[in-house]
Every structure is written in C-alpha cells, then in structure tokens.
Amino acid sequence: MRALDIAATGMSAQQLRVEVISNNLANMSTTGYNPRRAEFADLHYQQHTRPGTVSAADGTILPAGVQLGLGVRPSAVAVQLSQGSLAATGGELDIAIDGRGYLEVTLPSGQPAYTRDGGLKRNAEGLIVTADGHPVAPEIVIPADARSISVNPAGEVYAYFNDAVAAQQLGQLVLAGFTNPKGLEAIGANLFTETEASGPALPGGPGEDGLGTLRQGYLEESSVDAVREVTELIEAQRAYELNAKVITAADQMLGATTQVR
Numbered sequence: 001m002r003a004l005d006i007a008a009t010g011m012s013a014q015q016l017r018v019e020v021i022s023n024n025l026a027n028m029s030t031t032g033y034n035p036r037r038a039e040f041a042d043l044h045y046q047q048h049t050r051p052g053t054v055s056a057a058d059g060t061i062l063p064a065g066v067q068l069g070l071g072v073r074p075s076a077v078a079v080q081l082s083q084g085s086l087a088a089t090g091g092e093l094d095i096a097i098d099g100r101g102y103l104e105v106t107l108p109s110g111q112p113a114y115t116r117d118g119g120l121k122r123n124a125e126g127l128i129v130t131a132d133g134h135p136v137a138p139e140i141v142i143p144a145d146a147r148s149i150s151v152n153p154a155g156e157v158y159a160y161f162n163d164a165v166a167a168q169q170l171g172q173l174v175l176a177g178f179t180n181p182k183g184l185e186a187i188g189a190n191l192f193t194e195t196e197a198s199g200p201a202l203p204g205g206p207g208e209d210g211l212g213t214l215r216q217g218y219l220e221e222s223s224v225d226a227v228r229e230v231t232e233l234i235e236a237q238r239a240y241e242l243n244a245k246v247i248t249a250a251d252q253m254l255g256a257t258t259q260v261r
Contacts, residue, residue: 001250001253001254002070003246003249004247004250004251005071006069006246007244007247007250008071008243008247009070009072010071010072010239010240010242010243010246011240011243011244013038013040013072013073013074014236014239014240014243015240016074017038017236018236018237020036020037020038020077021229021233021236022233023036024036024229025224025226025229025230025233027222027224028222028224028226029221029222030222031116031118031119031190031219031220031221031222032084032115032118032190032219032220033084033190033223034080034082034084035080035223035225036077036078036079036080037077037078038074038076038077039074039075039076039077039078040072040074040075041072042069042072042073043069043070043071043072044070045067045068045069045070046067046068047065047066048065048067048068049062049065049066050062050065051063051065051067052065053065078182079181079182079184081182083098083099083220084220084221085220086220086221087218087219087220087221088217088218089217089218090217091217091219092148092149092216092217093119093120093122093128093149094119094120094216094217094218094219095120095173095216095218096118096214096218096220097116097206097215097220098153098213099210099211099212100177100181100211100212101175101177101204101206101212102114102115102116102176102177102178102192103116103136103173104136104137104174104203105129105130105134105135105136105191106134106135106137107134107191111193112193112194112201113192113193114176114184114191114192114193114194115130115190115192117131117219118214118219118220119131119219125141126141126142126143126144127139127140127141128140128141128157132189134191136173138171138172138174139171140157140170140171140173141170142159142170146160147161147162150167151216152214152216153206153213153215154172154206155172155173155175155214156171157170157171157173158170172205173206173214174204174205174206175203175204175205175211175212176201176203176204177201177202177210178199178200178201179198179199179202180197180198180199182198183197183199184198185198
C-alpha cells in the first residue's frame, strides 16, 4: 500500500511549510527580515511501463506508459528578497539601506558576516557596533566628546564638536553586494555569511555599482505580508488534512483486505 508512504511525505512537506510560515510570522517585527518560502519537488517514479515502449509486433508505441509517483520532498527554503518599508526612528546610528546591499560586520572569530539590520550602537570604546556588539567594517570610532553624528547617503560619517564649527569626517560605511544573495547562509541574529552559492562579497560605496544608499534616522521594517502568510497557512493546513484523509482511507482498505475470508 504505497499510498501510506506517499501521504506521509505529503504530511511531512506541509508540516515543513507550516514551520516556515510560523517563522515568518514570528519575525514580523524583525528589522530587515525577508520572508522564506518552502519549495517542493516530486520524488522519483516507479516505471511500470515506460513511455515509448513497443507494445506489439507491428511496432506500436505506448504514448504514455505507467509511471507511479512516490510522493514529495522539500527542494529549498528560499528567501524572498524585497525591500521593507523604512520607518523613521530619529536615532543617530539607526541606518536603513535603501536598495541592494549589506553592511559587513566582524564576528568574534574574525570571520566577516553581513546584515541589513542598521540598528547600530556605540560601545564603551566609541566603536560603531551592532546590537550584539559586532564591530561594523571598516571600523569607525566616535570620539567621546562628539556632540552629534551625521551619516550622509554615501555612507560618510561626520562628527560635530562644541569647540568647532566644521564637521570632522570619521570614516565611511561601505556595503557589500552578492551575485546571488539568496545563496547566503543565515546564522541568526540578522546575520548572513557567504557561501559558494552566493559568491564572494563585492564591496562598494553606497550608491555605487547598483548598491543602495543609506538613510540616517530610519530602520528597514520586515517585509513579511501578514495576510499572505495567513492565507498560505490555511492552504497548508487543508493540504495536511487531505493527506491525513488519504492515510485513513488506505488504512480502511488494508482493514478490508485483512477481513477477507
């Protein structure tokens, strides 16, 4: 009774779909979050009679054949890249990326990572870091006596002091682009690392080489569409129930078989 195994793969697939949707809904308020979509492919087929098989001495060829599918499997959980709306916060170190690109940060291991979460902070040494304390690359230090900070769309960071009229440039934030940003590996905390699928990071200044510009005092909101997620959740639930009904029907058929005398 292959139907039991086939329906079991269907239930497993819909369970994965619900888990992906629940993660999207849980991150509706996560800065710079892009939703994921579960993608599926059919399993291999048992070829009882291959299409094109010669079925008679006169050379008659079967136009279709008999191919029995064995269920479904997950093929990918792909990120849906889209620009989230920009919410005004007024924070000096709140930086939104308006367009393509990622900020580069340095992990404690020294490995580079990338993020679109521009909710930056200043640590005890004046270094610009993420909310988790990872320094932004290239490192920029804000002097303790700086009165205010300004970041222009090109990423240039300026500090203003009480004893000077002109602003002092502290450095420039850069962005990194990828040939295939969907191939980045998510490691949590709004961070990604490059993989062979994503290709190497292509650093550049904001507004250059197709990269976005920076907006000080803004944060990029999550691009999760709650209505779409709830709609897909209902679809996944119904599909799960239908596969469960198939298992019930197959069990009843097996029961009828065992009762034959």
